[in-house]
Amino acid sequence: MKLAAVLILAAAPLFAAQHIVDTTTFNTIAAELSGERAQELDRRIVEYHRIQGSPMMAGVAQEVVLKALQAAGVEARIEQFPSDGRTKYQSYTSPIGWSIRDAELWVEGSAPQRLCRYADVPMCVSTYSKGGEWSGELVDVGAGTRAADYEGKDVRGKVALASGYARDVVREAVLQRGAVGTVIYPDANDRPDHPDMVRYNGVWTRADDVDRTSGSFQISANQYAALRAQMAKGPVRVRGRIDSTLGPGQLTLVHAFIRGSESQDEVVITAHLDHPKWSANDNASGSADIVEIARTLQSLINAKKLAPPRKTIHFIWVPEYFGTIAYLTKHPEAHACTRGTSPCIFANINMDMVGEDTVKTNSRFYMTRAPMSVQSFLDGLLPDVLEQTREAHLFAPTGTRNYWPAEMTGYAPGSDHDLFLAIGVPASMFGHDPDWTHHTSEDTPDKTDASEFRRVGVLAANAAYWIANATADDWQKLSPSVTAERLRADAATLTAMKRLGNERLAARAQKLLEDDVRVGPKPKGSAAPAPSAAGPRSLTIPPIDGEALRELSPQETKWLEEQRARYDDFDVVLFEAVNFMNGRRSSGEIADLLTMEFADEFTPPWVDHLASTLASIKLVALPAVR
Numbered sequence: 001m002k003l004a005a006v007l008i009l010a011a012a013p014l015f016a017a018q019h020i021v022d023t024t025t026f027n028t029i030a031a032e033l034s035g036e037r038a039q040e041l042d043r044r045i046v047e048y049h050r051i052q053g054s055p056m057m058a059g060v061a062q063e064v065v066l067k068a069l070q071a072a073g074v075e076a077r078i079e080q081f082p083s084d085g086r087t088k089y090q091s092y093t094s095p096i097g098w099s100i101r102d103a104e105l106w107v108e109g110s111a112p113q114r115l116c117r118y119a120d121v122p123m124c125v126s127t128y129s130k131g132g133e134w135s136g137e138l139v140d141v142g143a144g145t146r147a148a149d150y151e152g153k154d155v156r157g158k159v160a161l162a163s164g165y166a167r168d169v170v171r172e173a174v175l176q177r178g179a180v181g182t183v184i185y186p187d188a189n190d191r192p193d194h195p196d197m198v199r200y201n202g203v204w205t206r207a208d209d210v211d212r213t214s215g216s217f218q219i220s221a222n223q224y225a226a227l228r229a230q231m232a233k234g235p236v237r238v239r240g241r242i243d244s245t246l247g248p249g250q251l252t253l254v255h256a257f258i259r260g261s262e263s264q265d266e267v268v269i270t271a272h273l274d275h276p277k278w279s280a281n282d283n284a285s286g287s288a289d290i291v292e293i294a295r296t297l298q299s300l301i302n303a304k305k306l307a308p309p310r311k312t313i314h315f316i317w318v319p320e321y322f323g324t325i326a327y328l329t330k331h332p333e334a335h336a337c338t339r340g341t342s343p344c345i346f347a348n349i350n351m352d353m354v355g356e357d358t359v360k361t362n363s364r365f366y367m368t369r370a371p372m373s374v375q376s377f378l379d380g381l382l383p384d385v386l387e388q389t390r391e392a393h394l395f396a397p398t399g400t401r402n403y404w405p406a407e408m409t410g411y412a413p414g415s416d417h418d419l420f421l422a423i424g425v426p427a428s429m430f431g432h433d434p435d436w437t438h439h440t441s442e443d444t445p446d447k448t449d450a451s452e453f454r455r456v457g458v459l460a461a462n463a464a465y466w467i468a469n470a471t472a473d474d475w476q477k478l479s480p481s482v483t484a485e486r487l488r489a490d491a492a493t494l495t496a497m498k499r500l501g502n503e504r505l506a507a508r509a510q511k512l513l514e515d516d517v518r519v520g521p522k523p524k525g526s527a528a529p530a531p532s533a534a535g536p537r538s539l540t541i542p543p544i545d546g547e548a549l550r551e552l553s554p555q556e557t558k559w560l561e562e563q564r565a566r567y568d569d570f571d572v573v574l575f576e577a578v579n580f581m582n583g584r585r586s587s588g589e590i591a592d593l594l595t596m597e598f599a600d601e602f603t604p605p606w607v608d609h610l611a612s613t614l615a616s617i618k619l620v621a622l623p624a625v626r
Contacts, residue, residue, distance in 0.1 A: 019388040020478055021462045026388060028305050029461050033296040035396030035454030041288035042280055042355060043445050049277040051127050052319035053083035053097045053249035057274055061252045065317055069256050072295035076256040081326040084248040085207035089329040090540045091548035094322055096205050097249020098128045103242040105217040116217045122277040123441045126166040126216035127202040130246055134180040135239035144169040155179040159238055163187045166201040166216045174214045181240050182216040185224035191436055195221040200276055200439040205246055215242040251326050254317040256294050261308045264343035267467045270416045271351040272320035280445040282438060285355030289453055290315050293461045309468035324416040328541060336424035347378055347467050348427035350417035354456040356432040357449035363432040364405035371411040372597040373579035376426035380482030383408045389459045399451025413572055422541045430456060496599035505596055534623040536611035537583030543575045556613045573598060577610055581620060
């Protein structure tokens with residue numbers, strides 16, 4: 001036999017791949033789930049301007065999502081929480097209620113030019129803009145988010161033209177310096193090859209600021225260039241008119257259930273339903289796809305093609321972050337299956353941007369691993385179900401036939417999975433990145449793909465159904481995949497510690513490689529681990545809202561900004577540091593964990609300083625001095 005042939009045989013598997021989800025179940029779900037149904041529901045959702053706390057958000061929840069679930073025979077209901085710009089959930093202040101009916105922005109003068117009309121491009125009005133009419137001369141203040149941006153510039157009674165985030169520009173220009181309104185243009189480095197699109201932006205008005213605030217608009221890069229040319233010749237005045245109302249509102253959630261036959265414990269599938277019209281991928285796509293997943297599983301159960309799940313599958317459509325944090329705050333019984341008590345949440349799959357045409361958006365599908373603070377069996381399960389889905393070569397009749405770029409990636413923050421991870425629930429975000437249409441007026445239904453809706457829906461449905469049915473034997477079958485993932489992560493940590501020259505932590509990482517990993521939920525009645533040393537304890541569910549950090553003293557704010565400049569991905573560092581603060585770990589143990597996770601040096605005094613900083617605004621409890 002030739003050497004090449006020997007090598008080929010040695011590299012080839014001796015038998016066909018055995019997947020964790022059985023083939024019959026996978027194929028049954030794949031045959032029923034429709035990418036076209038999901039895509040059509042996406043088109044209905046985008047008809048609504050779905051702003052958190054707004055009547056239109058409640059409208060799409062009730063008139064589209066709830067009715068679609070009821071038509072499919074799925075148990076479903078609405079839940080609402082106060083959202084008034086004052087009520088707090090953990091570190092988050094709820095957004096104020098907002099209704100908008102119409103808005104326009106014009107350049108005044110002998111040849112008036114319309115820059116924005118809400119009816120044409122809803123995203124050209126900053127969300128939570130106060131209603132009213134104003135006019136004034138434009139003053140370009142650069143980013144417009146810091147006091148230094150206004151040096152030598154007078155915006156009182158004028159309109160600030162800025163590239164910063166609308167909330168921060170309004171705070172500086174309107175609330176601090178008396179501008180009558182703001183107009184936001186794109187940063188020069190923000191997708192300059194798409195000069196006509198408008199970006200999503202928000203004022204996020206607080207209840208206490210309603211009387212003093214104003215409205216804000218967004219314009220495109222080309223519109224900004226035209227204004228600059230006019231301003232070079234002399235003063236340019238604009239007039240804004242917004243017909244809107246700010247006041248108490250409601251955070252509207254939709255719940256749907258496929259009840260477990262043996263247990264009230266839950267697998268939770270989430271998608272955020274909010275965002276400005278259109279926002280077809282972010283996140284009408286995730287919202288539509290989980291409706292189709294619920295319909296598919298309920299239909300197959302009704303037809304007796306699938307057995308009812310042993311545990312409950314709970315679907316939740318939320319206002320992003322705010323709805324989830326309100327739910328977890330008001331439902332303390334919703335907790336991870338680590339206490340040994342029931343009911344509890346086994347896992348969360350968060351669907352955020354899942355229906356993209358990857359060619360049109362130049363993107364790829366991904367699923368996130370868990371951060372070090374949460375041991376997640378999903379890291380072993382999901383890659384296998386992904387490969388099973390890839391091998392099935394799934395396409396929708398009206399969808400594309402493109403190659404499927406899809407992979408498992410490291411932890412990435414930015415959506416509702418963060419909040420489940422923060423309470424110890426294994427969680428993953430399903431999404432697409434990069435995407436040049438993200439948070440812009442170009443995020444429209446023509447950028448979606450029925451084939452992608454089908455592939456991602458089949459993947460998520462099979463993963464959730466498997467978790468909801470897993471027996472002790474099934475967890476044992478999953479164990480090698482979880483162990484392999486743990487070995488991969490620990491080997492990477494070992495390599496990083498050796499690169500840092502930290503022999504002590506390299507030895508600790510080597511021990512992690514030798515430890516067994518528990519697969520599946522903690523047995524009922526298991527005791528919590530004994531404290532190893534008294535340490536800081538989180539009093540909140542992270543991530544910490546950036547607005548809450550504004551309550552810090554100037555000195556602590558300066559220190560925090562220095563850390564943000566010092567460490568890459570500091571928001572993730574902060575998230576993990578707070579997650580590790582469980583009252584049982586010492587500052588030294590937390591510093592070690594952060595060093596191993598981020599391959600950067602952290603020390604016990606650094607952890608102590610961070611804990612003290614957060615304790616000053618009552619987000620962390622410090623250990624008693626002995």
